[in-house]
Amino acid sequence: MSVSVAHLTSDEMVAHHFDSPPLARRATAAIAGASMVIAVVLSALMGGVAPARVLAIGAVVYALSIYVVSRRVEGRRRGFDRLVTTLVTGAFLLVTIPLVSVIWTTIDRGSARFDSAFFTETMRGVVGAGGGAKHAIIGTLIITGLAALMSVPIGILVAIYLVEYGRRNRLSSMITTMVDVMTGIPSIVAGLFAYSLFAVFQGPGARSGLAGAVALTVLMTPVVVRATEEMLRLVPNDLREAAFALGVPKWKTIVKVVLPTAIGGILTGITLAIARVIGETAPLLIACGLAQDTNLNPLSGRMTTLPVMSYYGYVAPGFPPEAGYDRGWAAALVLIIIVLALFTVARVIAKVLQPKGLR
């Protein structure tokens, strides 16, 4: 608290708060209205009344005029406070624009090919229009499923070790550091690692679904560890002690008491981890390559996922390019629907399974 309000005498503060009448709601509304009118006029002068331009100019005019007016009526400090409020609120509104725009664009452009053929056909032999993403959807399920199969048990066990067994010893603090480092690995580096690893077994240039799953495991495991660890630490120690006092072995206490108490949070964390890796493109581009047909064998051969298909839909659209673009956007739309569904599921799980004691 080294910064103080010392430069404001208390008299000054009282004066500001009680002597000057606060700006009425009606007055701020009037300023907002006037700002918009000015914005329309200004943008007409600058060449054309476009909604986006009017809103942008209007926001600037409003921020300035509310500051000036409030400063005159309510004093310097209140005026600045209003300016900051306007800026902070404006920043939030501004950032919702890309979110809305991304989702809207994906729905708008993705719906062109969001048809039954898209889910039942593959890209085998397709050059121009037509084709579908059946192979990519299957590939996504296989690769993400394998990654979850590897990272979930490892992640949960690591978290159990950190919280239940290795408290404060050297190995556990080392693991904590390494999990941190792993969280920061760029996804493309994970892809390069998986590629290099499988090059040892299958020779250089080998691509396979399993290699992609390994890359995703590297990205997903630390997320699972973090989420599980956090939830295990929330479990009250009284529960463990009660079980110990009844003579329950430690491992049974963990499996029957600790994990069930934390299960809601753990499942939420796993779901969010899956949502994070299911959209990964870069590591799979390296480790799995691009396939045009369904490949059910993750051990050998190229395998495609939705994000990779979406990428190639733009990079190598075929002829005419519009068909490729449309497929890319449709794949993106399916992907976003999956991710949002996983997000919703995670929230529902968190709500439903939250133990009463931790609410």
Next chain:
Amino acid sequence: MSTDITDDINRDTGDDFASGQVNRVGDRVFSGMSRGAGLVILVTLAGVALFLIWRALPALTADPSEIGPGGSEGNGSGFLPYVGTLVFGTVWASVIALSIAVPFGIAIALFISHYAPRRLSRTLGYVIDLLAAIPSVVYGLWGIFVLAPAMAKHVYPWFNDHLGFIPFFSGKVLASGRSMATVGLVLAVMILPIITAISREVFLQTPRLNEEAALALGATRWEMIRIAVLPYGRSGVISGAMLGLGRALGETMAVALILAPANVYSFKLFTSQNPNTIAANIALQFPESTGLEVNTLIATGLVLFAITLFVNVMSRRVSRGRVA
């Protein structure tokens, strides 16, 4: 107190106390499994480093003329000049993204923690988290089809005309908009959620009494935030920014899709002469590469790994210094 006692017992006597005599095998198996999983983490990370170094070595030891563009004909420039522009591009794009995202991140975190009605704040936080959920390839497509053309038409020319005397804004504006400025903007949107999430968390942890004391002294809301909330949350904001930086450095697909790259050092934001980033370069080149080209790309990946590792270690150091 009870916590400490249990901890001590666990640490001193391992599993014996809890298990008694009956079920020791179960305990030993379970604790062995969980320790084994921990070792898997260590082995994996060591594996990542070792495999990358091993596969990168051929590129680092090869004759410089064989590395880089034209390397297959013996006209290459060598590894360091090749990776130099890429490192520059990676850092430059991330710095642009960070300088946009940090002010916005702080403002939005403040909006959620101190301006929005309490009941709404959870939902608003969820809205911002959604930004993080959107896959990067979708951001890339959005960047090319929507953001780049719009900015190149309406925004960049204005900066170029009126502020062109500043070197960043000078040069000929690329009509497609696939320039460093667009990449920086998209990266900023992508790292905003993490900066917001961490800042919001520390802002919400500001001791209530400090805030109320400031208000009781007659501070306005902004003055309360300036003297109570911001000083308290400073280290949190910094570590959030560092984490965002780490993410921006490694971001691949959005850059690979949007940027029109060239092999140059340039600070200009709007032109066609944009240095590429390490990650995007790997994504673009890898599918068509063979032999020594693959080793070269893996070596650049190793450089990227080292950079992000450094940033993450620094961010951890900052956040550990935080007063809990």
